[in-house]
Amino acid sequence: MVEASWETQSLAARERGGALGDEHRLVELAQGGDRQAFAVLIDRYWNSLYRWLYHLSHDRDTAEDLVQETLLKAFAGLSSFQAGGHFRAWLYRIAYNGFINVRRTEGSSRAHFPKYVPGLQQGPPETLISKEVLQAVALALGRLPREFRAALLLRVEERLSFRDVAEVLGITEGTARWRVFKARQKLMASLASILDEDNE
Numbered sequence: 260m261v262e263a264s265w266e267t268q269s270l271a272a273r274e275r276g277g278a279l280g281d282e283h284r285l286v287e288l289a290q291g292g293d294r295q296a297f298a299v300l301i302d303r304y305w306n307s308l309y310r311w312l313y314h315l316s317h318d319r320d321t322a323e324d325l326v327q328e329t330l331l332k333a334f335a336g337l338s339s340f341q342a343g344g345h346f347r348a349w350l351y352r353i354a355y356n357g358f359i360n361v362r363r364t365e366g367s368s369r370a371h372f373p374k375y376v377p378g379l380q381q382g383p384p385e386t387l388i389s390k391e392v393l394q395a396v397a398l399a400l401g402r403l404p405r406e407f408r409a410a411l412l413l414r415v416e417e418r419l420s421f422r423d424v425a426e427v428l429g430i431t432e433g434t435a436r437w438r439v440f441k442a443r444q445k446l447m448a449s450l451a452s453i454l455d456e457d458n459e
Contacts, residue, residue, distance in 0.1 A: 286346050290337050297337070301330055304347065307417055308354055314412050315358055317401060325361065329354040348423040355409065355427055362405070399449035403442055410435055411442035 282303075288296035308329060313322035332353050333340075340349055400408060406428070413424045414435075425435040 282346055283343065286337075286340065287342065289334075290340070290342075297334060300346070304350055305330075308350070311351070311412055311417055312354060312358060314400065314416070315405065315409055316361070321361060325354060325357045328357050332357070345423055345426065348419065348426040351413065351417070351419070351423075351427040352429070355429075358409075395450055395453045396446075398453055399446050402449045403445055407438050407442035407445060410438035411446070414439045 282300070285296045285300055289300060305326060308326045309322050312325045313319060316322050316325070329350065333350055336353075340346065400411075403411065409428060410424055413419045413427055414421070419427065421432050421435045421439070424439070425432040428435065428438075430438070
């Protein structure tokens with residue numbers, strides 16, 4: 260029996276990984292030097308990493324640079340990733356450390372969220388109401404302290420478990436739960452304040 264070529268094996272691995280969500284197998288192949296398997300992992304996480312980092316940094320260029328840096332560091336450190344671990348949480352941890360380093364360099368613990376949320380188009384009254392609400396939510400989210408914002412976005416937008424949120428942020432699971440709870444409280448209070456200001 261003729262052994263399948265490396266490219267065919269990689270393609271088969273990609274198809275299995277995509278169809279079955281077999282992340283562990285993709286990581287194992289990538290650790291063995293299969294660059295195409297790592298490319299599948301990049302495709303899988305690029306957008307969500309970018310979105311999360313953009314919400315934290317409020318800057319498109321910074322978010323893009325951080326995603327690239329995260330993926331390069333992940334590739335370079337792939338051999339240190341423990342088989343059976345949660346690759347997504349490990350990847351987000353690298354991204355969060357990169358974000359913290361950028362913030363330290365800039366000497367800022369909190370960024371101001373832009374008043375305009377790009378990508379919203381004017382339209383019928385319902386769309387305008389949605390635009391106002393989205394802008395208010397974005398502004399309220401931007402007012403949250405970084406550590407609360409990071410925990411809330413990981414839990415709500417990225418749908419990570421509290422255990423994984425804790426792993427990404429380097430905190431205990433109890434602290435992760437508390438931060439998400441407090442973030443929701445602060446977000447609702449801030450949102451109410453913003454909407455009251457708009458109605459005056």
